[in-house]
Amino acid sequence: MHKITRRQSLAAGLVSVVAFSASSTASATVGLATGTKLYEHTFLKAKPGLRADLGQFIKANWFPMDQKGVEQGIFTSYWLLEETGENAAWDYVMIVGYPSELGYGDPRTTELFQAIRKAHSEIKINGKGIRELGDFVGNHRLKLVS
Secondary structure: OOOOOHHHHHHHHHHHHHHHHHHOOOOOOOOOOOOOOEEEEEEEEEOOOOHHHHHHHHHHHHHHHHHHHHHOOOOOEEEEEEOOOOOOOOOEEEEEEEOOOOHHHOHHHHHHHHHHHHHOOOOOEOOEOHHHHEEEEEEEEEEOOO
């Protein structure tokens, strides 16, 4: 009888996730996006008692703009992850995939997204905008290495 090592088990799990993601037609926000060269992670911390409102704000405002970015080819994907417990540093991480290693710094990306942002009408959540709901607490740019 062949025993499966922990490493083999983890590898099989990763292959399953990637295979599922590649076969999924649900959304550009699932799994690793084709053509992505860089992921940008933006960490946000909600003001006390406003965590759910911050998440709603991001979905109501950032998702429509990011979807337009995907449609225009300046983003490859986007999704929002929420911390499952209490974390003193952050509550959410917004992840955006880019087809260029320059990410948002790519001049075409910057120009097109500024136009998207300008055309967007902010939707406040319980009368509050992003600055009243939370703070940006970190940003990481991660290059895909393979």
